[in-house]
Amino acid sequence: MLFTGEYEHTLDPKGRLSIPSRFRQSLSPDTVGDKFYLIIGANKKLWLYPDKYYEQLVNRYPAELIPDEKILQFEQLTFGLARLVEIDTTGRVLVPEKMLRRAALDKQVIIIGVRDHLELWDRDEWERYVENGLSEYSQTLTRARLARMLPGSGKASDTAE
Numbered sequence: 001m002l003f004t005g006e007y008e009h010t011l012d013p014k015g016r017l018s019i020p021s022r023f024r025q026s027l028s029p030d031t032v033g034d035k036f037y038l039i040i041g042a043n044k045k046l047w048l049y050p051d052k053y054y055e056q057l058v059n060r061y062p063a064e065l066i067p068d069e070k071i072l073q074f075e076q077l078t079f080g081l082a083r084l085v086e087i088d089t090t091g092r093v094l095v096p097e098k099m100l101r102r103a104a105l106d107k108q109v110i111i112i113g114v115r116d117h118l119e120l121w122d123r124d125e126w127e128r129y130v131e132n133g134l135s136e137y138s139q140t141l142t143r144a145r146l147a148r149m150l151p152g153s154g155k156a157s158d159t160a161e
Helices: 051-059 069-081 097-102 123-135 137-149
Strands: 006-010 016-018 035-040 046-050 083-086 092-094 108-114 117-122
Touching: 035 051, 035 069, 035 097, 046 051, 083 092, 108 123, 117 123, 123 137
Parallel strands: none
Antiparallel strands: 006 108, 016 092, 035 046, 035 083, 046 117, 108 117
16 A cells, blocks of 8 residues: 555535546455544644554554653654544545644645655645755755665664674
8 A cells, every 4th residue: 555646626515536547446345444543643733544554543552551751742643533424425525624624625635645645735735845845955855865875764774693
């Protein structure tokens, strides 16, 4: 499962969002799931994860009886605000109004594929982000390559000695 690309969409008056067929075709009830968990991501955008895949990610880190204060806050916000959303027969999901407000989304959105999840962005904000990001793209690539080569990054190249 690999989500890539950008797609412009308009939320209907009820807050339903059409998921591009390319993304729906990546779903499988037996492996990654056929629904989405809708969460508020680290960048305060709405993120959509295939349900079974998301549950696998979450279960990699066991719950703690007495979690650290920051871990507790993270879990309260992440899981407390999350919603399991189903894809209807026309390929749409219902995005709750409260989540749209919290993510500062209007009716005009961009859906982007970000490796293992989808993100919903305000259309104008996404265009500004892309414009700024492309102006620094070669520097970002260089920093990413260097980070992968540094000792302690956890990559296979670190353990090849």
